[in-house]
Amino acid sequence: MPVWSLAIIPVAIGFLWLLFRTKQSHKRQQSTLSSEYFKGLNYLLNDEQGKALDVFVKLVESNWDTIDMQFTLGKIYRKNGEMDKAIKIHQGLIARPSLPERYRSKILQELGYDYLGAGWFDRAEGLFKEVLIQDQKSAEARHNLILIYQQEKDWFKAIDIAVDLFSENPTVIGPMIAQYYCELAEINSTKGDISQLQNNANKALRYDASCVRATVLLADQEKVAGDDKKAIKLYEGIEKQDAESMILVIDSLLECYENLAAQDKLYDYLVALQDRHENLFLQNVIASVLEKSQGKQPAIDYLSNKIKRQPSLAGMQKLISYKQKEVDADEIFSDLTTALSVMQKDSVEYRCQKCGFSTNTHYWLCPSCNNWGSVKPSVVELDQ
Ligand SMILES: [Zn+2]
Known part of the structure; x- marks a missing residue:
């Protein structure tokens, strides 16, 4: 069996199912449409994509209500990784002079997904922006633009778009915006721009009060500047944001106490911290x-x-x-x-709490499921 015929199986099955559905809902046009569908399907199965697409485009022009079928076909191609074919379908649709206006933004959206899948972020960005012009409320277009800006590390643009979504879903969007501000603060940190660093980290905390990363950035900055007392206060504040994340800063905290020659205070603090959170495993530090x-x-x-x-x-x-x-x-x-x-x-040192991804390196953005702040310290210990 040639490889292409294996790839075409899901396409054909999906299409037959659609055909069945369409036959149910458009009984009057059934006979003429059916024969055309089968013709198109036949071309598909023979791997004559160009001819198949011609048939389908003509079909949809004769009855725009069947456009869902084109969308599904496009999705199937995209799932198979055949972006070029999905793009051809959607470009073919958008180029039709008879295209009813109500379908335009949906086609642009689909084409945007094709470009995303093909890694053409510039083109995808342009399309999703166009969708927003057509449909200013489109949360889907905004989410996709955010993904693109995140991929391109264009944090300013990501913030601009995300802020529009904040009021609808603050518990999800807030932590995302906070991470974007932390990304900016990290850039400030490498450039030595302290006031901007503090500015951005504080903005992060305004959008997400439990953003550990922002507190770490502020605390590290105080530590570098030599204000150990301030740094300690900030590091210790992380316990309230997310106790498990104390592991991330324990070494820095020790250094600050050492700089102040306050070993006794440190001992008392660590013992109390360990008592409050058994799962922190601080005994070696203590x-x-x-x-x-x-x-x-x-x-x-x-x-x-x-x-x-x-x-x-x-x-x-x-x-x-x-x-x-x-x-x-x-x-x-x-x-x-x-x-x-x-x-x-x-033993695994960090684990994503959303998808279970394990790693020895700490990430703020999970490389596996793309969630921010979900990778947490997790020390694997002996059964107790
Ligand atoms: Zn994950």
Whole structure:
């Protein structure tokens, strides 16, 4: 069986189904239309796309109510990745002088999807803009424009469009706009434009009060500027936005406390934080802080005690490394440490809460499902 005939099967099935439906709803024209449809279908099955399209365009001109069939055919082609054919259908329709005005924006929209599928963002953008001129309320066109601007990293344009959608759906659109402002703030950060960075990060927080990324940007900025106290306040505020995300900033937080030589305060804070959120697995961090401020033994005591109640690979690994140094134990210890560190590396550090995508790198935009802020720290630990 040639490859093309496999590809044509879903097209043919979809078309037969449509034919059946059309026959139901247009009984009067049934006989003439049916024979033309079969002619077109026959061309399709013989892979004579050009001839098939000619037949279908003529058909739709004789009865514009059958245009849904062309849309479905276009969708089937698009699903099969045959953008050129989908584009031909929709371009053919839009070029018809007899095209009723009421169908124009729908055809433009479909053509826009074809261009998106083909990766021609410029052309798709132009079309969706045209749809908006025809139908100012089209949320679909706006969503597609947002996707295009997001792809092109044109954050200003993305914000412009998204703001129009905000009032309709603030819980979904708010966090998106916040991420766009964070993207701008990150650009400001690399350019060293502090006031714009703060401006954009604060705008992000206005659209989404729990935007962790904006707080991280503001806190990092204070830390770089040497205002450790302000930075600490901001980092610690993340607990209220999203407790799990504290893991993202714990190293920076430690540095700030160290700069202030406030190890004791840090210890109290971390223990309280761990008590509030068992799933944060802070025992290694706490042990390191204890070791620095009070020496090795208190760190070992803390860990051995903690591990009994809350076993974790990382905790065991750290405990073994302490004991190994202390008693200079056998090679077994060192082997075990190596094994555990390998297991630790294998475990997933971040996971998308929307689609389950796992990764060792933290992303603000999930590379798999394209959701903002859905990739969260997730430490895989031993069964308890
Ligand atoms: Zn995802």
